[in-house]
Amino acid sequence: MLKVLFLSKADRPDYLCDMIYHGLKTTEGILVEEVNTPHYMYSYYMAQSALYGKGFTMYCHLKSYPTCIPLPEMKRRVEKKYYDFVIYGSVHRFEKYYDLISAHYSKDRIITVDGEDEDRLELRFTSNSTYYKRELSVETNLVEPINFCIPESLIVENVPAKTKRVAHIVPGELSTYIFDRVEDYYRDYQTSIFGITRKKAGWDCLRHYEILLNGCIPYFID
Structure with a gap:
């Protein structure tokens, strides 16, 4: 041990x-x-x-x-x-x-x-x-x-069919932060082709990983 x-x-x-x-x-x-x-x-x-x-x-x-x-x-x-x-x-x-x-x-x-x-x-x-x-x-x-990481258990195994081009959340636009349950937050990325993200204080950002773990493609607006 x-x-x-x-x-x-x-x-x-x-x-x-x-x-x-x-x-x-x-x-x-x-x-x-x-x-x-x-x-x-x-x-x-x-x-x-x-x-x-x-x-x-x-x-x-x-x-x-x-x-x-x-x-x-x-x-x-x-x-x-x-x-x-x-x-x-x-x-x-x-x-x-x-x-x-x-x-x-x-x-x-x-x-x-x-x-x-x-x-x-x-x-x-x-x-x-x-x-x-x-x-x-x-x-x-x-x-x-060293970089951020995520629990392997959270990575989606079967990505559902994509029903929209871009996920709802836009970084920095608080009016788009509508999800109170993580399941709904993840579902939005899972059913979207792209998830908008951007550099924050540095390039390593948890949002990038959340987009990827849900089978969505990060779209950097900067």
Whole structure:
């Protein structure tokens, strides 16, 4: 059993951080422990519609229960090198205990993830961790590239017949954000040939993936 300590602020949705957490929690043979739990990732969470993007696609899916451990116990386990890997899911937003972690683990056992839209690099983490940067716009040997991802289980297997050319939602036009249920949101893309999308702060955007997973073609208006 691979043992992973996953560290994040876990106070609100953070796409890349949450995507990695979901992947770890749903992969057999991996034990994930944390000191802060992203409760909005679990099916017991009751306020999905209040989340960013109404919680569509990434949230309230996990059926298991979190493995949250007290801080003193986490520190004790770190000192004994109990974990195989320590992952910071969003090192820009949460870097607590980094001095402790880096004092007991080698660079190849510490993973820091930077999922921000900006291309700014936090080079101070590159000396003693494997640093993954989303929206990486420069060539460098100091960091590794990473992009968004989606649960494989959400990819539609049988695309229904297309009944319209373009899906309803237009990014930025709030009057088109009419869907309150993720099933209706997905159905709109599934029955459309094209889904309008665009670059946001960076090119990597969850909407692109939502369009694709529903058997629809992204149409970039910029």
